[in-house]
Amino acid sequence: MKDYSVLVGGQAGDGIRQAGSLVARMLARLGYHIYFWDDYPSLIRGGHNFSIIRAADRRVEAYRDEIDILVCLNEETAEKHKGQLKPGGLLIYDSDVFKTEGCGVGFTGIVKECGGKPVMRNIAALGAVAKTLGVDWPMLKTVVEAGARKATELNLKIAKTAYESACDTEFHIEPLPNEPLPLVQGNEAIALGAARAGLNLYVAYPMTPASSVLHFLAAHEEELGLVTYHPENEIAAVITAIGGAYAGARTMVGSSGGGFALMTEGLSLCAQSEAPVVFVLSQRPGPSTGVPTYTTQGDLFFALHAGHGEFPRFVVAPGDPDQAFRLAGLAMNTAWKYQIPALVLTDKNLSESTYCFESKGDEVAREEGLRFDGKGEYKRYLKTPDGVSPLAFPGLVGAVVKGTSYEHDEYGITSEEPEAITGMHDKRFAKLPGLAQEVDGMDAVAVFGDAKAPVALLTWGSGLTRALEGTGKVIGVENNATGLLSKLVSCHGIKVDEKILRYDGRPFTVDGLRKRVEEVAK
Numbered sequence: 001m002k003d004y005s006v007l008v009g010g011q012a013g014d015g016i017r018q019a020g021s022l023v024a025r026m027l028a029r030l031g032y033h034i035y036f037w038d039d040y041p042s043l044i045r046g047g048h049n050f051s052i053i054r055a056a057d058r059r060v061e062a063y064r065d066e067i068d069i070l071v072c073l074n075e076e077t078a079e080k081h082k083g084q085l086k087p088g089g090l091l092i093y094d095s096d097v098f099k100t101e102g103c104g105v106g107f108t109g110i111v112k113e114c115g116g117k118p119v120m121r122n123i124a125a126l127g128a129v130a131k132t133l134g135v136d137w138p139m140l141k142t143v144v145e146a147g148a149r150k151a152t153e154l155n156l157k158i159a160k161t162a163y164e165s166a167c168d169t170e171f172h173i174e175p176l177p178n179e180p181l182p183l184v185q186g187n188e189a190i191a192l193g194a195a196r197a198g199l200n201l202y203v204a205y206p207m208t209p210a211s212s213v214l215h216f217l218a219a220h221e222e223e224l225g226l227v228t229y230h231p232e233n234e235i236a237a238v239i240t241a242i243g244g245a246y247a248g249a250r251t252m253v254g255s256s257g258g259g260f261a262l263m264t265e266g267l268s269l270c271a272q273s274e275a276p277v278v279f280v281l282s283q284r285p286g287p288s289t290g291v292p293t294y295t296t297q298g299d300l301f302f303a304l305h306a307g308h309g310e311f312p313r314f315v316v317a318p319g320d321p322d323q324a325f326r327l328a329g330l331a332m333n334t335a336w337k338y339q340i341p342a343l344v345l346t347d348k349n350l351s352e353s354t355y356c357f358e359s360k361g362d363e364v365a366r367e368e369g370l371r372f373d374g375k376g377e378y379k380r381y382l383k384t385p386d387g388v389s390p391l392a393f394p395g396l397v398g399a400v401v402k403g404t405s406y407e408h409d410e411y412g413i414t415s416e417e418p419e420a421i422t423g424m425h426d427k428r429f430a431k432l433p434g435l436a437q438e439v440d441g442m443d444a445v446a447v448f449g450d451a452k453a454p455v456a457l458l459t460w461g462s463g464l465t466r467a468l469e470g471t472g473k474v475i476g477v478e479n480n481a482t483g484l485l486s487k488l489v490s491c492h493g494i495k496v497d498e499k500i501l502r503y504d505g506r507p508f509t510v511d512g513l514r515k516r517v518e519e520v521a522k
Contacts, residue, residue, distance in 0.1 A: 011045070020036060026139065059356070061355060072093040124159070128163070132166060195226060204253055210282035213351075258289065260279065267306055276338075297460055326359070382410050457517065479503065500517065
């Protein structure tokens with residue numbers, strides 16, 4: 001297997017993410033599958049930032065402990081990470097900033113001589129990496145031109161100067177005969193999946209790690225034919241979204257733990273008014289502010305039980321960008337088909353990491369819900385066998401469209417009578433059998449490896465009885481401290497024999513997880 005890892009590090013403000021992104025694009029153009037993890041503190045300046053780009057000849061979705069190339073824009077990066085270098089690995093560093101063993105290139109001096117700004121050292125680093133890997137200049141030129149937002153000629157000048165100044169090593173990466181796959185972040189895949197399912201309005205107050213859904217959709221409003229809105233807070237966001245759904249717009253909101261907490265009263269309002277709204281909950285470590293820029297899977301029960309009162313909801317937890325695309329579209333269509341709130345539960349690792357996107361895009365299409373045919377008297381909350389009432393929207397001649405937070409009758413008129421309370425509660429829960437039947441027919445369980453293996457790893461995005469048939473031991477693997485998914489499946493009769501948990505804000509590495517699985521499996 002061809003498998004390479006490059007780590008680029010510096011401090012906040014050095015353009016580390018852009019450097020990592022350009023390295024990832026370059027390797028993807030060589031035919032490799034990409035996983036790109038971005039590690040940064042909640043600081044605008046200072047603090048240690050680094051990006052790990054893993055490139056392999058098959059699909060990869062996690063990084064390894066060891067690296068092949070370490071690129072250091074400051075000395076702290078060398079001190080923190082040189083122990084991760086494989087035997088024979090290469091350290092590339094800014095020799096104008098510090099001295100160490102390896103391939104020194106004067107990034108700072110090159111940028112200054114070319115007339116650039118200090119942040120452009122990241123482009124110099126890219127040039128040095130390309131030379132080290134044996135990437136030819138035309139390929140690098142294409143990557144810089146595609147990735148540079150402005151000052152393209154200056155960026156090219158800096159990249160070429162560093163390229164020509166870098167060490168000429170034998171550490172060359174072999175191009176693969178594969179068509180390059182597009183690169184997406186998990187949040188971008190969620191945005192695209194919702195858009196394919198007809199998203200009209202996205203409303204959010206920025207909160208890491210959900211913010212890039214807003215940024216991506218705002219940047220592509222015209223191409224995607226939708227509107228984005230940034231209100232003053234998360235409460236305003238969810239109420240605006242409910243208003244949009246009431247008016248007939250397919251709406252979605254997004255946040256992380258603290259912001260979603262503010263939305264929970266609105267979530268209950270969605271349930272009572274039967275407003276179809278999709279919520280993106282991108283998890284980060286808590287409680288409270290927690291660790292804003294790192295990852296966890298600690299909000300499973302929060303997503304399943306948020307809001308007051310009892311009501312049906314639809315929750316999906318994608319595990320990769322292709323699933324994120326498909327399940328976001330599924331959440332949108334399901335919300336509108338059953339007129340319920342739907343949640344897309346993701347985490348920082350999926351939301352902000354970059355992957356190769358293999359989806360063709362045709363797995364998702366807009367599906368319509370039950371609409372009022374205009375005949376007879378309109379009842380917004382008409383009782384039906386499956387609990388789903390015909391939809392109509394304000395402006396339809398002859399229809400009075402009610403929306404309410406209070407318990408009500410079929411017209412939407414407030415009622416506190418016992419029969420009305422019980423009747424509407426039963427109506428809302430009458431949606432569950434049909435929803436459960438649909439879920440049972442979905443490809444909801446991802447199974448990898450030998451389906452008959454004696455040991456199974458139960459992770460987010462997987463599970464359920466049929467997939468675990470024939471296994472002698474089930475090991476729960478989760479990015480949280482208490483094994484939330486393991487607890488959930490145990491409520492349904494699935495025994496989890498052992499748990500491997502990580503809750504330091506970082507995802508599992510391939511090597512670290514393999515070691516712990518081998519220990520536990522014994």
